[in-house]
Amino acid sequence: MVKGKVDALLGIVFGDEGKGKVVDVFTPKYDVVARFAGGPNAGHTIIFEDKKFVLRSIPSGIFDKGKLNIIGNGCVIAPDLFMDEARELEASGYDLKNRLHISKRAHLILPTHRVLDRAYEAAKGKNKVGTTGKGIGPTYSEKASRTGLRVGDILENFQQKYQALKSRHEQILSELHYTDYNITEEEQKWMEGVEYMRQFSLTDTETEINQALRQGKNVLAEGAQGTMLDIDHGTYPFVSSSSTTCGGVCTGLGVAPNTIGQVFGIFKAYSTRVGSGPFPVELFDETGDKIRQIGHEYGAVTGRNRRCGWLDLVALKYAIMVNGVTQLIMMKSDVLDGFDTIRACIAYEKDGQQTTDMPYDTEGWAPVYRDFPGWKQDLTSLTSAYQFPKELKDYIRFIEEETETPVTIVSVGPDRAQTIYRY
C-alpha cells in the first residue's frame, strides 16, 4: 500500500454488493474512512460477533475506535435519521463525537425534500424510479440549482433559512396538487436532529483529508450505491442523483485525481437491482426466487424485494472502465453453493445484433449467457483460496480473463472472518 493515497471502495453494479462488510475488514489498514456520495438511501450492513448493524450515513470505519470517519461534501444528510443512527451506535458503546467529522459543505435533506420525493414519484405514474423515498433526488437537484441548505448553515440564522426553503417547497407541492402530507412530528424530530448534529465536528473536511494525505496517512473512500446507479453512467433516468463512481471520490471529498491509489470494485457472484429500470439479466422464474431467498435479497433501507439475476459481465466491464478498477472483490459466492449450473452474461442481444459494450439504453436487450457447472459445495467454512472447488476457481478465472482485472478477495459469508484473500 502506498502512503498518502485515497483508495476507493466502490459498488460497481446496482449497489447492495456488501461494501459495509469490506470497509469494516479493510479499516485496520487505513487512518481515515470517508463517505463521498449519497445519504440515507444507502444501507451498509455489518455483522460481527453475532451483532448486526445497518449504517446509512455514517462510514463503516466507525467500529474501529482509533479511526477518523468523515461524511464528505458530496454527501447529503438528514439530521433526524443521522441522530437515530448515531444514537444506536452510541448505545452499543461506540463513542462518535471525536471520531466523526461532517463536511460543512454537505447538503441537508429537509422533511419537505422527502415529501417532494414522494410527490415527484407519484407524478411519474408508470415511469416511477422507485426511489428509497429519502429525499435524495430533490436535495441533489436543489444543490445543482443553488438553492439548497448545507450543514454549515445550521451554525447561523438557521431558522430563517430553513423556513424560507420550506415555504418554497410548500409552494411547489401545492402547484403539484400534492397536499396529502403532514410533517409536524417529523419536523420536530428533524429540528432535534439539527441540535444533536451541532455536538459533532462540523468542519472543512476537504482540508482535513488533504492534510492527512500530506502527512502520509491513508484514506479509504467508501462508496454508496453502485456504478449503474450513477447520475452520469447509470441506467438514466432510473438512477440515484449522485456521482457514485471514482470521479465522485474527487468531487465528493475534495481530493485531486492524482491522490487516488487502488480502486476496489465490489460485485456479487450474481446480480441484484432494487427499484425500477432496465436489468437485462433479471430472472423471473424460480431460480431468481431461489437467489433472493438464499441471498436474503431484500432492501436494507426499504425492505423491498430485490430483483435477482445472473452475473452481468457487460455491466462489470463498463464499470471497471469508468472507474479504473484495479482489483475486484467478489461477494456472496456462497449463495450459489446449491446451483447445478451458474450463468454469466457475456453480451447483450437485440434485433439479431450483439454487443459487449454497455449501450446507451439498456431497455429491451436480452442477455447472452455462458454456462458453468456449479460447485455444489458449502463454501461458508472455507478459510483459504487453496480450498476452493475447481468449478469456483474456473468461474473466477473466467471473470478475470473477461475483465482483465484480478479478483483479489472472495467473500463466502456475512461475517468478517468469511473473507478470503486470493493473492
Ligand code: IMP
Ligand atoms: P434514490 O437514491 O432514493 O433517489 O433512488 C434512486 C434509485 O436508486 C432507486 O432505484 C433505488 O432503489 C436505488 N438505490 C438508491 N440507493 C440504493 C442502495 O443503497 N442500494 C441499492 N439501490 C439503491
